[in-house]
Amino acid sequence: MSGILSDGLAARISGLAARYPEPSAALLPCLHLVQAELGWIPAAAEAELGGLLGIPPIRIREAVTFYSMFRRRPAGRHHIRVCRALSCTLQGSGDLGERLRARLGVDPGQTTADGRFTLEEVECLGNCENAPCVLIDFEEHGRLTPESLDEILEGLD
Ligand code: FES
Structure with a gap:
């Protein structure tokens, strides 16, 4: 593991993105994967996800802040x-x-x-x-x- 996303999660994200004509179309399901593993979506995860999907982190921040189901802070159980x-x-x-x-x-x-x-x-x-x-x-x-x-x-x- 080299960043905040585990190797396993990065592999799942890459596999999911490969199912779409444009990797960026996998953004929402990938954000769900990140949140399921980390419990929330820290800025470092946005940056790594952007690298994996080949899209600017600002596009990820836009999605994370638009949809209320994504958390930008650690949450309770x-x-x-x-x-x-x-x-x-x-x-x-x-x-x-x-x-x-x-x-x-x-x-x-x-x-x-x-x-x-x-x-x-x-x-x-x-x-x-x-x-x-x-x-x-x-x-x-x-x-x-x-x-x-x-x-x-x-x-x-
Ligand atoms: S107003 Fe629609 S579920 Fe509450």
């Missing part, structure tokens, strides 16, 4: 994203956010001191019919109340 878009707000996502801030003792964008949870507020999760919604790691939870959200959190390690 569980990543909680509260939808703050209109449908969820009208159905009470503000109450969910308040409950989470009080329970976890952090504001959106922060990670708990024990490293268990990172809290974020995000735009529409695409599950408006089940508002209010929260995404925890990769699982969507809808029609939540502060109490049902508490129950979900108590089931997490």
Whole structure:
């Protein structure tokens, strides 16, 4: 391993990029691979990924900052994203956010001191019919109340 990306990850990225007519078209799935291995996408990883895909790091930074699923800071073991878009707000996502801030003792964008949870507020999760919604790691939870959200959190390690 010579950089922040392991040899195995670099090989997977190169293999994935080879499936596309233009290696740059593999940018989003490659960013998912990087985040899955590192837990977030540091600047050094952007630079190495740019080298592997043959695209300027600024294009990678643009994608990382545009899509809310990519993290630019280390995250907790569980990543909680509260939808703050209109449908969820009208159905009470503000109450969910308040409950989470009080329970976890952090504001959106922060990670708990024990490293268990990172809290974020995000735009529409695409599950408006089940508002209010929260995404925890990769699982969507809808029609939540502060109490049902508490129950979900108590089931997490
Ligand atoms: S507004 Fe919350 S999922 Fe769409």
